[in-house]
Amino acid sequence: MITFQNLSLPANLLENLTSLGYEQPTPIQEQTIPLLRENKDLIAQAKTGSGKTLAFLLPLILKLDEAEHFPQALIIAPTRELCEQIAGEANKLARYKKDVKVTTLYGGTSLTKQVASLEKGADILIGTPGRLLDHFSRKTIHLGQINTLILDEADRMLDMGFADDILKLVSNLPKKRQSILFSATYPENIDKLTKVILKNPTEVKIASKEKEVAIEEFVYEVEDKDKALLTTLKHFQPNLALIFCNTKIKTAEVSHMLQGQGFDVATLNGDLEQYERQEMLLQFTNGSLPVLVATDLAARGLDIENIDLVINYDTPMKTEDYTHRIGRTGRADKSGLAVTLCDTYGLGKLSEIKPKLQAKKISTLSPNKNFYMQGEVATLCIDGGKKKKVRAGDILGTLCKDIGINGKDIGKINIYQSSSYVAIKKTVIKKAFTGLKNGKIKGKNLRVWWLD
Ligand code: AMP
Numbered sequence: 001m002i003t004f005q006n007l008s009l010p011a012n013l014l015e016n017l018t019s020l021g022y023e024q025p026t027p028i029q030e031q032t033i034p035l036l037r038e039n040k041d042l043i044a045q046a047k048t049g050s051g052k053t054l055a056f057l058l059p060l061i062l063k064l065d066e067a068e069h070f071p072q073a074l075i076i077a078p079t080r081e082l083c084e085q086i087a088g089e090a091n092k093l094a095r096y097k098k099d100v101k102v103t104t105l106y107g108g109t110s111l112t113k114q115v116a117s118l119e120k121g122a123d124i125l126i127g128t129p130g131r132l133l134d135h136f137s138r139k140t141i142h143l144g145q146i147n148t149l150i151l152d153e154a155d156r157m158l159d160m161g162f163a164d165d166i167l168k169l170v171s172n173l174p175k176k177r178q179s180i181l182f183s184a185t186y187p188e189n190i191d192k193l194t195k196v197i198l199k200n201p202t203e204v205k206i207a208s209k210e211k212e213v214a215i216e217e218f219v220y221e222v223e224d225k226d227k228a229l230l231t232t233l234k235h236f237q238p239n240l241a242l243i244f245c246n247t248k249i250k251t252a253e254v255s256h257m258l259q260g261q262g263f264d265v266a267t268l269n270g271d272l273e274q275y276e277r278q279e280m281l282l283q284f285t286n287g288s289l290p291v292l293v294a295t296d297l298a299a300r301g302l303d304i305e306n307i308d309l310v311i312n313y314d315t316p317m318k319t320e321d322y323t324h325r326i327g328r329t330g331r332a333d334k335s336g337l338a339v340t341l342c343d344t345y346g347l348g349k350l351s352e353i354k355p356k357l358q359a360k361k362i363s364t365l366s367p368n369k370n371f372y373m374q375g376e377v378a379t380l381c382i383d384g385g386k387k388k389k390v391r392a393g394d395i396l397g398t399l400c401k402d403i404g405i406n407g408k409d410i411g412k413i414n415i416y417q418s419s420s421y422v423a424i425k426k427t428v429i430k431k432a433f434t435g436l437k438n439g440k441i442k443g444k445n446l447r448v449w450w451l452d
Contacts, residue, residue, distance in 0.1 A: 002030050013062070016096040026051030028206045033059055039178050041201040043194060047184045047327060048153075048300065050206055053089045056150050056180055061094045063148070064123055070145035071103075074173065075126040076166060078156040080106040080274055081281070081302060083126045086152065090124055100124070105141070107131045108274045115140045129157065129165035136169060143169075147177050154183040154193055155320070156300050163192050170197055184300075185320055215330040219340045220362040221347060226257050228341045229313055233263075233291075234367030236337060238309035240284070241373065243293045244325050246314040254313055255293045262372045268294040278416070279381075279451055286412040286423040288375040288451070299324040310338045315346035319353040377411045377423040380433055383447035385416045394442045395422055403435030421451075 003024055004017050025033065028046045035042055036059035046052040060073050077083050083104045094100035105114050105127030111134070118140055125132070125141060135141040149170065151157065157166060179198050183190065194201065222228035233241060245251045248269040255267040266280040266289035283289040285304050292298065293313075299321060310329045316322045322340075330336025342350055342359060350357060384390045392413040399405040399422070411423030424432045429450070436448040 007033055009058075009062070010096075012096040013058075016093065020092055022054070026055075028052050028204070029055045029058070031204050031206070032056070035202050035204070036060075036178070036180065037062065039063075041179045041198045043181045043183075043198060043201045043203050045183060045186060045203075045205040048302075049327065052182050053086055053152075054093065056152070056182065057086070057090050057093050060124070060148055060150070061090065061097065061100065064094075064097065064100060066098060066100075068123070068145060069121060070142045071122050071125045072145055073124045073148040073150065074132075074143065074146050074169075075124065075150040075152060076129055076132065076157070076169070077126065077152040078128065078160055078162065078300065079297065080104075080108060080128065081277065081297070082153060082300070083128060084278075085302075086126050090126070102126065105131050105135055106274075107134075111135075111138075111140075129162040129169065132169055133165050136172060143173055146173050149173060149177055149179045149197070151179075151181045151183075151193065151197070153300055154181050154190060155185045155187050158187060158189055158193070159320070163189070166193065167196060184324070187320075215326055215336045215338055217326065217338045217340075217357060219342060219350060219357045219359040220365070221359040222341050222343060222362045225313060225341055225343060226254070228362045229254070229258075229311065230261060231362055231365050231367045232311055232339050232341065233309075233373065234369060234371045235365040236309050236339070237368065237371050238307075238337075238373070239290065240287075240304075240307045241291050241309045241311065242298065242304075242307050242328050243291065243311045243313050244299065244316070245293060245295060246317065248295055250314065251293045251295055258291060258293070262374070263291050264289045264373060264375045265291045265293060268292060268298050270295065270297055279379075279421075282414055282421055283375075283379050283451060286377065286379060286414070286421070288377050288379045288423055290373045290375055296321055296325070299328065302328060304328065308336060310336070312338070312340040315340060315342055315349040316353065317349070322353055376425060378426050378429050379421050379423050379451040380429070380436065381449050381451055382420045382422070382436065382441065383418075383449075384441065384444065385419045387417055388442070388444065388446075390415060390420050390442060390446075392420075395420060398436065398439055398441045399424075399432055402439050403432060405432050405435075 028050045032055045083106050087102045087104045090102045101122045102124045103117055103122035248271050251267050251269045255265045258265045266284045268280050284292040307329045310326050326338035400407055405428055409425040409428045414421045
């Protein structure tokens with residue numbers, strides 16, 4: 001069994017990995033970390049959930065030069081959510097170094113704020129192709145010192161039509177650099193990127209068979225999809241369910257329908273502002289809104305544990321989309337369930353993209369009509385985060401010591417740059433809300449509001 005110790009890493013990094021609970025490298029980490037530390041170009045086939053982010057971040061953080069003032073690494077990823085996930089992992093991993101600055105650059109948030117943040121210095125830039133190119137044309141990012149380029153989920157970026165933007169960006173990077181490409185699949189047109197970007201790359205491929213068997217797949221032939229969706233939820237009775245629709249409008253309609261039936265629902269689609277997406281995901285993961293209705297935006301990159309049921313309300317258009325959607329369940333070695341609801345059109349589509357799956361009649365399910373999915377907790381938002389030096393312990397202290405809330409009634413606490421969120425049992429949330437509104441956190445009066 002290989003351990004992180006076998007990879008000859010510095011003691012303070014090993015300590016940090018232990019404090020993060022990473023005991024042993026995953027197969028992709030075991031194979032790629034030594035190659036990347038030799039500064040080789042690499043093309044790796046690995047899915048989210050395999051530990052791929054740490055695989056490329058660890059060698060990168062090791063080689064960062066703390067004396068350099070300009071950005072040294074550029075990570076290009078398809079979505080804002082994935083950029084944030086990579087940045088979160090990079091910040092945790094770089095804790096053992098003195099001053100590593102990670103900056104995310106994606107659309108849907110203010111350019112001015114991003115420029116202000118860039119002016120304070122950045123070592124690692126993580127962004128979506130369009131917004132990165134935007135900054136490059138405005139000369140607000142300096143790419144002259146970039147020595148590592150990482151493309152994450154390259155297949156997804158090709159799907160989204162980002163190839164030209166990526167190539168434009170890359171043509172402005174120093175020729176002497178290490179280039180790394182991670183992709184869950186290798187579509188034919190991936191050559192478009194690999195040929196131009198990588199130099200004699202080593203190829204690494206990780207089979208992900210175990211994960212696939214852990215997901216049970218069912219297909220139901222249905223006439224009324226809304227009714228079938230309720231039947232499915234009430235039969236399988238999940239704790240956390242993710243429902244995929246093909247369009248933004250449909251996500252809104254399905255959420256509305258479920259809310260009308262007494263379910264607590266979050267909606268995620270590209271019409272939402274970045275902060276709204278963050279709040280939706282947060283309420284889903286902390287259990288306030290245990291159902292998430294989303295477009296394919298949520299199909300890739302998101303790493304949320306404990307989703308026990310994924311439902312395709314609409315049949316996906318491509319095999320890859322099907323794979324990515326159902327891959328949101330059965331994570332971290334837990335088993336998962338995936339259900340696809342097909343009307344006549346959907347059955348035709350499914351026979352093209354997943355010909356082996358057989359449909360059953362929805363009438364074979366036995367729904368429990370008294371089953372609903374409602375959050376035991378709700379979320380309060382506090383107008384202060386890392387910038388005001390608010391920590392989870394400060395919020396916990398005020399809630400327990402000053403307001404008299406029992407620790408067992410307090411759920412997940414998330415601290416962001418400018419705001420913090422705390423999940424609280426609905427039975428005591430009024431008391432917590434009034435107490436926080438009138439009280440102080442870290443000696444400061446901070447505004448508090450209730451998310452719904
Ligand atoms: P990824 O495939 O990069 O999306 O990672 C999936 C999850 O695995 C993330 O939550 C990581 O924090 C976690 N992870 C990555 N490497 C390890 C490791 N060596 N041991 C345990 N967990 C890990």
